[in-house]
Amino acid sequence: MAAGVAVVAVVGLGGFVAYAWQPEIEAGGRPAASGFAPELVKRGADLAAVGNCVVCHTAPGGKPFAGGLALPTPFGTIYSTNITPDEDTGIGRWSEAAFQRSMREGVDREGRHLYPAFPYDHFTKVSDADNQALYAYLMTRESIAARAPENELPFPMNVRMVLAGWKLLFFREGVFEPDPAKDAVWNRGAYLAEGLGHCSACHSPRNIFGAEKGGEDHLSGGEAEGWSAYALNQASPAPIPWDVDSLTHYLHEGWEARHGVARGPMAPVNSNLGTLPESESRALATYIVDRIGAPSPEKQARAQKLLGETPAHAPGVLVQSAGGQTNPVAHDAADRGAALYAGACSTCHDAGRPLPYGGLRLDHSTALSGPSPSNPINVILQGLPAPEGERGPIMPGFAGSLDDAQIAELLAYMRRTYSDQPAWEDPADLIAEARARGAEGGQKALSTGTDAPANPSKRETTW
Numbered sequence: 163m164a165a166g167v168a169v170v171a172v173v174g175l176g177g178f179v180a181y182a183w184q185p186e187i188e189a190g191g192r193p194a195a196s197g198f199a200p201e202l203v204k205r206g207a208d209l210a211a212v213g214n215c216v217v218c219h220t221a222p223g224g225k226p227f228a229g230g231l232a233l234p235t236p237f238g239t240i241y242s243t244n245i246t247p248d249e250d251t252g253i254g255r256w257s258e259a260a261f262q263r264s265m266r267e268g269v270d271r272e273g274r275h276l277y278p279a280f281p282y283d284h285f286t287k288v289s290d291a292d293n294q295a296l297y298a299y300l301m302t303r304e305s306i307a308a309r310a311p312e313n314e315l316p317f318p319m320n321v322r323m324v325l326a327g328w329k330l331l332f333f334r335e336g337v338f339e340p341d342p343a344k345d346a347v348w349n350r351g352a353y354l355a356e357g358l359g360h361c362s363a364c365h366s367p368r369n370i371f372g373a374e375k376g377g378e379d380h381l382s383g384g385e386a387e388g389w390s391a392y393a394l395n396q397a398s399p400a401p402i403p404w405d406v407d408s409l410t411h412y413l414h415e416g417w418e419a420r421h422g423v424a425r426g427p428m429a430p431v432n433s434n435l436g437t438l439p440e441s442e443s444r445a446l447a448t449y450i451v452d453r454i455g456a457p458s459p460e461k462q463a464r465a466q467k468l469l470g471e472t473p474a475h476a477p478g479v480l481v482q483s484a485g486g487q488t489n490p491v492a493h494d495a496a497d498r499g500a501a502l503y504a505g506a507c508s509t510c511h512d513a514g515r516p517l518p519y520g521g522l523r524l525d526h527s528t529a530l531s532g533p534s535p536s537n538p539i540n541v542i543l544q545g546l547p548a549p550e551g552e553r554g555p556i557m558p559g560f561a562g563s564l565d566d567a568q569i570a571e572l573l574a575y576m577r578r579t580y581s582d583q584p585a586w587e588d589p590a591d592l593i594a595e596a597r598a599r600g601a602e603g604g605q606k607a608l609s610t611g612t613d614a615p616a617n618p619s620k621r622e623t624t625w
């Protein structure tokens with residue numbers, strides 16, 4: 163009996179080692195940039211934008227794709243690597259086969275397992291043809307000599323062989339399979355969202371091993387860099403339900419009239435999508451709106467009511483003066499949150515100035531209806547940077563003028579007034595953490611980005 167167990171264990175271990183072991187793919191010479199067709203390189207550029215490669219593979223102030231960005235994870239810090247064609251420190255000596263394998267299987271040229279901070283659990287779905295274009299794009303970038311710092315991981319997480327066990331449990335290799343019951347646009351959206359776009363890397367919750375939860379939990383909301391990434395399934399907290407047109411606009415432009423401006427780690431996703439034909443955002447929107455599903459009759463009715471109302475806002479916060487001017491007045495002097503809102507926020511948020519320069523009517527805001535106050539806290543502390551072509555910030559940061567208790571009162575007031583959701587739990591810890599993050603350079607992470615790599619100084623992933 164014991165012997166039998168031992169045999170099974172040895173055979174099991176042998177099988178695991180055979181599974182875990184990956185051969186080295188021999189280093190080659192660096193392919194000449196002129197050998198790649200310009201159309202192929204252009205296609206690769208578009209695909210790299212969907213994959214956000216430059217966002218993770220560029221250190222603050224560093225050269226694009228030269229790596230070295232610190233990715234804090236619950237297990238320690240992992241640094242992105244140099245994926246420029248430098249022969250010694252980048253991937254210049256990688257054949258296309260080695261690149262294809264890294265995307266499909268999460269294994270480097272030498273046969274070592276890669277950490278899933280590199281989202282190959284999604285990139286495995288990318289087609290060979292698209293990987294070929296990505297390879298052509300990367301091999302024609304400027305070659306930069308730069309070596310990423312050593313990862314800071316405790317034992318056993320620093321042993322790459324351990325990742326084979328993680329993969330066995332959580333990684334399913336394989337190219338995207340189209341759903342024959344859906345049309346081409348839906349399938350394009352699903353391919354982009356689940357593959358290169360790795361939307362659920364932020365928008366799904368993760369287990370204690372840092373793996374995304376699937377099934378019902380897929381796209382049910384997650385977090386990234388201290389921001390909450392809202393549910394994009396039936397649990398979507400958006401007060402005005404998304405439809406394909408509004409979501410296409412949001413993804414392509416980075417804001418939408420009834421939903422507000424994209425912030426934090428979502429901002430570079432949008433600015434990258436904005437460089438592509440709008441049809442790609444439309445495909446993504448088609449797929450995501452289908453995942454969200456039709457709103458419940460109650461939700462639909464509430465949205466109709468909100469849209470039908472002329473700015474009602476907080477009862478009594480705005481009063482019309484004799485000259486027709488609107489003056490902010492707190493309706494309840496005893497309510498400090500209401501008074502703060504009337505004094506500091508109402509002039510912009512209730513003025514009806516169109517987005518993206520005016521503030522959203524906050525009863526339309528997902529931020530105030532979501533399950534966590536993280537996003538409004540970040541916005542209140544840091545404000546929002548100037549949009550392209552404007553000089554001042556569109557919303558000033560209040561980190562210097564409101565203390566933690568005032569922010570908590572403001573949040574409680576806004577939640578009560580602008581959403582139909584139950585009060586948030588005491589946000590004191592979240593406010594303190596957000597303040598600390600902001601102090602160490604969070605402003606950069608708020609960049610709404612343009613085509614320049616919007617590089618948060620630190621990117622946090624669960625891995």
Ligand code: HEC
Pocket residue numbers: 209210213214215216217218219233240241242243244245252253261264270271275276277278279280281296358623
């Ligand atoms: C969320 C952050 C993130 C994104 C987005 C990302 N990467 Fe990475 N990538 C990493 C990290 C971190 C590593 C290093 C993993 C390790 O050391 O095990 C890595 C490693 C790699 C490697 C292996 C390089 C080597 O030297 O071993 C390749 C190739 C690569 N990435 C290509 C890409 C491409 C192409 C894209 C866009 C389609 C991309 N990455 C997007 C984080 C990211």
Ligand code: HEC
Pocket residue numbers: 354355359360361362363364365386389390391392394398399400409412413421423424425426427428431446450528529537
């Ligand atoms: C790096 C993390 C990250 C990735 C990757 C990401 N998102 Fe987001 N997303 C966020 C965060 C954080 C927010 C909240 C931003 C805010 O409050 O402005 C967000 C907000 C959104 C919203 C607004 C939802 C609402 O109800 O207001 C949509 C829609 C969305 N993301 C879609 C996508 C799609 C589609 C993809 C893939 C193409 C994607 N996201 C990839 C982090 C991410």
Ligand code: HEC
Pocket residue numbers: 421422423503506507508509510511517518519520521522523526527528529530538541542546556557558560572
């Ligand atoms: C100078 C004008 C201005 C002031 C003052 C201002 N905001 Fe904003 N705010 C904006 C603009 C513009 C946006 C971006 C558009 C949007 O998303 O609402 C914004 C966005 C927001 C959002 C995100 C809404 C969403 O879901 O998209 C919240 C929450 C918010 N502001 C709260 C506040 C609070 C609380 C105060 C007062 C402490 C305040 N704002 C003061 C202009 C302002």
